[in-house]
Amino acid sequence: MILYHTEPDSPVIEISVEGKITDHDLREAIERMRGDLELNGKTRVLERIEHFTGIEPKALWTDITLGVSVARKVTRAAVVADAVWIRASMHLARFFTKAEVKAFHVNELEQARVWINT
Template sequence: MTIEYQEDDATKVVEFHITGHISHADYAPLVDRLQDFIDRNGTVRMIEVVEHFPTFDPSILIPGLKFDIRNIRYITHVAVVSDMGWISPVVKAAGALISTKIRTFGMAELEAARDWVRSADPEGGAAG
């Protein structure tokens, strides 16, 4: 699997691209970096680009849930960018259960996703 990860403390925006199977060995360093980013910045915004995501290691489920429970209040906006048909309904269902503002975008809309996240109020106010 490939994970490209970029963070910007000045804008409090983190962007990562996922391609392929997610193993525990891939997931743990990503979560550690993201936790450090949240700890440094308080509230943050995210851009998740999912190019290809066929499977994941089930051992990441419990650590993932623990991370989400601990940090979801610090993640104000998430743009999920993907052309994978099943991603949007899953994201919308999750978005109905949390206060984080979540929007889905197609791969051709990556710049629009970046604009939406970057123009969002870093303290959680609505953006477009």
């Protein structure tokens, strides 16, 4: 499941991922992000990932074919995750985006919000 949240006139998008990512949910999130990027220009993303159980193969392909082009337009990204392997893999983001990326543990959510807004 993907929950997508923005505040009016804010360049920050908060995305919550829990459980398994479906192709439908991912496509909806990518389309909303495209719209926010067109509206706000420079966009920052805070992604909270908890209890992640996987991604549908079709969604993985969608992420590669549609998501990477959107990710390249993000200027800063905070990833807040409960799984060590997700936080550790954030160094791979440099292959998909020029954004400054920083990983946080779930108990550091408020620090991530402060960082994404500075």
